[in-house]
Amino acid sequence: KQEVTQIPAALSVPEGENLVLNCSFTDSAIYNLQWFRQDPGKGLTSLLLIQSSQREQTSGRLNASLDKSSGRSTLYIAASQPGDSATYLCAVKGDNYGQNFVFGPGTRLSVLP
């Protein structure tokens, strides 16, 4: 059974720092991996989607990488801002039809002004 973990559970950094969030998964037979952002009391917002055949995806200050063989993904946030404060979750989808998304517990990020 697929298990997804995220390290660290919480992170506090000063504004302007570059930072890395980590996501690990136990079964490398995935279809894709998706990174989300969740603000308190809100739904999840999709940030980046990496297909299993891809190594990385970029959107603005965000860069996500995928190493399927080692079961790892990282989300790199450049020049962090207070508005980046949120919980970041990763989710993987199995590559067999009907397999669903498995979510990690999230990393709670605080960017201090």
Add this chain to the structure above:
Amino acid sequence: DGGITQSPKYLFRKEGQNVTLSCEQNLNHDAMYWYRQDPGQGLRLIYYSQIVNDFQKGDIAEGYSVSREKKESFPLTVTSAQKNPTAFYLCASSTQGSGSQNEQFFGPGTRLTVL
């Protein structure tokens, strides 16, 4: 605007009551999902549907029921059999199949509280 709507935003349930949470999408997605989120925990899958008139139990289906009569709609009923229903409920949808991205999109959520 394309997206997923959930209603109501807040819902209060008395003991022994059934309540229904609404989820509608206009993204033309085949697959829809219901998740439960408890404080400090990740998302847990309640039910999912890959096509109209078909749905499957997720990891925590006991005490919940769903229907999928239309592609756009996937309502969730929290029955009196669910002993601890207080939580944040999230609906999501995605494309399905090997020829598509299968990117998942979420609604804004419904917070259910038992009185």
